[in-house]
Amino acid sequence: MGKQRRETPHRSRRGFLRTAGAAAGVALAGCLTSGRPATGSPVTVLAAGSLQHALETGLKPAVDASLRVEAHGSATVARLVAEGQRDPDIVAVADTALFGEPLSVPWYAVFASNAVVLAYNPDTDGGERVEAAGSDRWYEPLLAGEVALGRTDPDQDPLGYRTLFALELASRYYDDAPDLRATLPARDQVYPETGLLSQFETGSVDAAFAYRNMAVERGYDYVELPGQIDLGDPAYVDEWYSTVSYELAGGRRIDGGLIGYGATIRTSDGPARAVFDRLVAGSYLADSGFLLREQFPRYAGDVPAAVDTATGGG
Structure with missing residues (x-):
């Protein structure tokens, strides 16, 4: 072989650092939802557990917006959103297959491997x-x-x-x-x-x-x-x-394949777009041990113009 x-x-x-509702298709519809209800409220990210450390220590200090990260296993992340138990600005999972089922998202960015x-x-x-x-x-x-x-x-x-x-x-x-x-x-x-x-x-x-x-x-x-x-x-x-x-x-x-992390944004809010941009394209990912490739971030589906402009994708 x-x-x-x-x-x-x-x-x-x-010792360096110890330390898946009520209609998911509507919750993750093709058009971005309205902005956050109150000025200054944090950008919320519901993420795969393996992303938690990188988001907290690498992404959070690199953005101007207040950031709140909640992490679980990716299947749990998808279920929580699909069942309407969570309504985050950004969803980031460790397998893009979850964006097809149980979630039904029109687009996402592939931004890292492992x-x-x-x-x-x-x-x-x-x-x-x-x-x-x-x-x-x-x-x-x-x-x-x-x-x-x-x-x-x-x-x-x-x-x-x-x-x-x-x-x-x-x-x-x-x-x-x-x-x-x-x-x-x-x-x-x-x-x-x-x-x-x-x-x-x-x-x-x-x-x-x-x-x-x-x-x-x-x-x-x-x-x-x-x-x-x-x-x-x-x-x-x-x-x-x-x-x-x-x-x-x-x-x-679930069929085997190359590990691919994906993210989508669910609001048209400016701070959330800025966080999404840095989340999918930040060098902090390499510093945390993720595998990055020249084509990252790579987009799939019908990416809204606002996100396309914010991230330089498409």
């Missing part, structure tokens, strides 16, 4: 085993039950089902690996995306499947997975990523 190996574990700077990695705590015995195994044998200590593993719920956020995709692809990539998707996942490994890596501090897990940016932002060590597995390399979409899928609890099938 022309396998290529990447660097074994990535050594990062330890990669699945195996983050670990080298201060634990299990973490040491993951580190020693590296990118060639990382699954062996997991199979041996020597590592307390964390992951997220595939029915709540894309990282959850992308973890399952990575496990299935790994079984194809490594000649001697068993069916990792059938063998490794267990219910007691599941944590909310927004608190996954904090489990390192509590001692609940030794390692966790996470997005690259989540490890980079928090200064955690991680094993960088091969491109055929990590869902972050455009070269492997057709022959690798597109061959895996997951059926959500509601019966909808």
Whole structure:
């Protein structure tokens, strides 16, 4: 298969930063809604959990408007808007498929990519085993039950089902690996995306499947997975990523693909447009460990002229 190996574990700077209604089609209609009711009220962003740190520490200081960020798993974000439980100015998710269902948006911007990695705590015995195994044998200590593993719920956020995709692809990539998707996942490994890596501090897990940016932002060590597995390399979409899928609890099938973060704006308000512009085009994303490409932001659908002018997209 022309396998290529990447660097074994990535050594990062330890301790750097610890720290889906009432008619969704109307809520996210083709025309932007009216402006905010009161002057000076904050711009609200409902975002994927993996974006929270970057929005709070990178975007918020870079905009003039007051910004309020609420983060959940992307499937939860989409459900909250679709059911009318939230009415944010901006919606940002980790999988643009959610803009088709349960949300029905006329347009969105794709603004970042990511990669699945195996983050670990080298201060634990299990973490040491993951580190020693590296990118060639990382699954062996997991199979041996020597590592307390964390992951997220595939029915709540894309990282959850992308973890399952990575496990299935790994079984194809490594000649001697068993069916990792059938063998490794267990219910007691599941944590909310927004608190996954904090489990390192509590001692609940030794390692966790996470997005690259989540490890980079928090200064955690991680094993960088091969491109055929990590869902972050455009070269492997057709022959690798597109061959895996997951059926959500509601019966909808999600097909594998390149990781893509998308955002849409739901108000014509000037401050919100300015925030949206910086959100989809700010260099803070690279600083937080997201993968950026020259074509970002890339737009899909019927982009309103006001947004097109504000962001330079189209």
